Amino acid sequence: MVHEMIQIFPKHEQYALSNQLWRAVVSITSNIAEGFR
Numbered sequence: 060m061v062h063e064m065i066q067i068f069p070k071h072e073q074y075a076l077s078n079q080l081w082r083a084v085v086s087i088t089s090n091i092a093e094g095f096r
Contacts, residue, residue, distance in 0.1 A: 065073055 065076065068076065
């Protein structure tokens, strides 16, 4: 569903969204790893 919605975004918006999602993934995994210390 998300993939289908993103396809209608302009290319520059797709890049911005993918960049933001990547940063969120890195942040989430870092927070999980920090919680296990």
